Amino acid sequence: MELLVTGSAGFIGSNYVTRHLAKFNNHSIVSLDQLTYAGNLENLKVVMNNPRHHFVNGDIRDKPLVDNLVSKNPDVIINFAAESHVDRSIDYPEKFLSTNTIGAYTLLEAARKYDIPQFVQISTDEVYGSLSTTDPAFTENTTLSPSSPYSASKAAADLLAISYYKTYNTPVKVTRCSNNYGPNQFPEKIIPLFINNLLNNKPLPIYGTGENVRDWIHVYDHCDAIDAVLLNGRSGQIYNIGGGTEKQNLEVADNLIKVMGSSPSLIKFISDRPGHDLRYAMDCSKIYNELKWTPKIKFESGLIDTIEWYKNNVTWLKNITNGSYRNYYDKMYGDR
Numbered sequence: 001m002e003l004l005v006t007g008s009a010g011f012i013g014s015n016y017v018t019r020h021l022a023k024f025n026n027h028s029i030v031s032l033d034q035l036t037y038a039g040n041l042e043n044l045k046v047v048m049n050n051p052r053h054h055f056v057n058g059d060i061r062d063k064p065l066v067d068n069l070v071s072k073n074p075d076v077i078i079n080f081a082a083e084s085h086v087d088r089s090i091d092y093p094e095k096f097l098s099t100n101t102i103g104a105y106t107l108l109e110a111a112r113k114y115d116i117p118q119f120v121q122i123s124t125d126e127v128y129g130s131l132s133t134t135d136p137a138f139t140e141n142t143t144l145s146p147s148s149p150y151s152a153s154k155a156a157a158d159l160l161a162i163s164y165y166k167t168y169n170t171p172v173k174v175t176r177c178s179n180n181y182g183p184n185q186f187p188e189k190i191i192p193l194f195i196n197n198l199l200n201n202k203p204l205p206i207y208g209t210g211e212n213v214r215d216w217i218h219v220y221d222h223c224d225a226i227d228a229v230l231l232n233g234r235s236g237q238i239y240n241i242g243g244g245t246e247k248q249n250l251e252v253a254d255n256l257i258k259v260m261g262s263s264p265s266l267i268k269f270i271s272d273r274p275g276h277d278l279r280y281a282m283d284c285s286k287i288y289n290e291l292k293w294t295p296k297i298k299f300e301s302g303l304i305d306t307i308e309w310y311k312n313n314v315t316w317l318k319n320i321t322n323g324s325y326r327n328y329y330d331k332m333y334g335d336r
């Protein structure tokens, strides 16, 4: 099988490409990434010299480039490429619409033109919006109600992808996953940000009360779920993917502080994120029943391994935090 994978130098894309090539020794991957602030070729170092992997530096909105890559008739396009951070979407919504929605459109158009046998759109539970503490978990039929420009741009892409299936018979599948953690995650998302801060004895900024709940899944489990959908999922279908581990942000912070032997006094409550969703929770019975996929990595052990990974990759962290991320961090937290 030949795959065209976009967003391959980011957190989940890089784990996916590396893991997929190791799992399937007769598969090859062309991977496309614009190398924005979040894309890092270091993340792909294990596969950069693999003859079954070819990296292309480019933009999913670049029609001639996308046309050229898709004209080579890959068996599947998997679209991970996105602007992925909610806080940035509050400051720069246009970028999110452009990459997440128009970028997905550009890929879908090429898939339609060249009759690509499969298109997997990687999406998020955030398209469903927010739950109260007592609401039932999201199912694939939950009404979309996104709260941020990030989740709205992803929801638009999901709807467009499904419309391509209904209108043109483009064999699209959509996966919606909960919050990922693990190696290679850019240290702006809560878990790597807090690990980095604790390594440097810096405060942990908690938005609002810290009672917001996220469902956590290890990135390796997410990658395996995508393979299950790729190999055995049905076209035109949406699959929820979750870790079955709901945690309040304060619990996550406490957990990190405990494992890293730091002081609880580093917790610092700051003003809340505008439009902050209270709770995400996933009903994954569809993927469990239909594709027999279940998450394997327990949050507690996955978190310990993730902390170890960041401790063993301080140069990776330093290279990032000395670069463009530095300005962003100062802007976000410097004046609070």
Ligand code: NAD
Binding pocket: 006, 007, 008, 009, 010, 011, 012, 013, 032, 033, 034, 035, 036, 037, 038, 039, 040, 058, 059, 060, 061, 079, 080, 081, 082, 083, 084, 085, 099, 103, 122, 123, 124, 125, 154, 176, 177, 178, 179, 180, 181, 185, 186
């Ligand atoms: P990330 O920000 O770490 O990586 C995104 C990658 O996309 C980067 O390498 C970046 O360079 C690339 N990119 C951005 N714009 C591009 C463009 N126009 N053309 C080509 N490449 C471009 O994000 P991530 O956390 O790895 O997320 C990957 C996908 O998974 C996204 O679609 C995201 O919505 C989805 N998702 C993420 C999570 C999560 O917890 N991180 C959960 C569910 C779904």
Ligand code: TYD
Binding pocket: 085, 086, 087, 126, 179, 188, 189, 190, 191, 193, 205, 206, 207, 212, 213, 214, 249, 273
């Ligand atoms: P984040 O990692 O940005 O993921 P998402 O917004 O996509 O769920 O945030 C996870 C949760 O952590 C969310 O409720 C916001 C909160 N949060 C903080 O309290 N402090 C922070 O510095 C960050 C980045 C997030």
